[in-house]
Amino acid sequence: MHELEVKNLNYRYSDAKKDEYVLKNINMSFDKGKIYAIKGKSGSGKTTLLSLISGLEKKYEGEILYQGNKLSIMDLDKYRNTDIGIVFQSYNLLPSYTAEENIILSMDINNLKNIDKKQKAIDLMKSVGLSESLRTRRVLKLSGGEQQRIAIARSLSYNPNIILADEPTGNLDKETEDEILKIFIDLAHKENKCVIIVTHSKNVSDKVDEVYELKKSL
Numbered sequence: 001m002h003e004l005e006v007k008n009l010n011y012r013y014s015d016a017k018k019d020e021y022v023l024k025n026i027n028m029s030f031d032k033g034k035i036y037a038i039k040g041k042s043g044s045g046k047t048t049l050l051s052l053i054s055g056l057e058k059k060y061e062g063e064i065l066y067q068g069n070k071l072s073i074m075d076l077d078k079y080r081n082t083d084i085g086i087v088f089q090s091y092n093l094l095p096s097y098t099a100e101e102n103i104i105l106s107m108d109i110n111n112l113k114n115i116d117k118k119q120k121a122i123d124l125m126k127s128v129g130l131s132e133s134l135r136t137r138r139v140l141k142l143s144g145g146e147q148q149r150i151a152i153a154r155s156l157s158y159n160p161n162i163i164l165a166d167e168p169t170g171n172l173d174k175e176t177e178d179e180i181l182k183i184f185i186d187l188a189h190k191e192n193k194c195v196i197i198v199t200h201s202k203n204v205s206d207k208v209d210e211v212y213e214l215k216k217s218l
Contacts, residue, residue: 002029003194009062035188035195037205040214046198085155089167091147100135110158124153145176165197
C-alpha cells in the first residue's frame with residue numbers, strides 16, 4: 001500500500017466550462033522514505049494539486065488515498081493536524097513572533113500536550129541546523145534561509161508522515177537551496193518521511209528520488 005495515492009484525478013474551477021480542467025487524469029503514488037518533485041510550467045496545476053493532496057480543496061473527480069483511505073470521507077482537520085505538514089515558499093511565519101514562538105504556536109494549534117514545548121522547539125531547530133541562540137530572535141531578524149528552516153521545523157512539530165513543500169527554495173540562493181534540500185532529503189531517507197516538493201528548480205529535480213511532471217490540460 002502506498003502512503004499517498006492519486007487516482008484518475010480531475011479538477012476544474014467552479015466557474016470553469018464543463019471541459020476546462022486544471023488537472024486531467026492525474027495518477028501518482030508516493031511512499032515513505034522517498035522524496036519526490038512535482039514540476040511543470042505556470043498554470044499546469046502544481047499548487048492546485050498540493051491543495052487537493054493536503055485536503056484544503058475538496059471538490060474533485062477521482063480519488064486521493066492516504067494509507068488506503070479516501071480523503072473524501074476522512075476527517076480532514078485531523079488529517080492536516082496530524083498526518084501532513086506543509087512548508088510554503090513565503091514561509092508563512094508570524095513576523096512579530098520569535099523563532100521559538102512560531103514553532104510552539106504550531107504545537108498549540110495541534111493541541112500537543114504533556115511535552116516540554118520549549119525544549120521540543122529547541123530540538124526541532126537543531127534538527128534543521130539552527131543554533132539555539134536564534135530561538136528568541138524575531139522572525140524579521142532572520143535571513144531567508146533561517147526563516148525557511150523555522151518553517152520546516154514548525155511543520156515537523158507534530159511529527160507528520162508526509163511533508164508537502166510548495167517552492168520551498170524559490171526565494172533562496174543556490175548555496176542555501178542546497179542546504180534546505182539536504183534537510184528534506186534527510187527527512188525522507190533518514191526519518192522515513194514521505195516528502196513531496198513542488199518546484200521549478202532543476203537542481204531540486206535532479207536530486208530527488210522521483211519526478212512527476214504536470215502539463216497544462218487542453
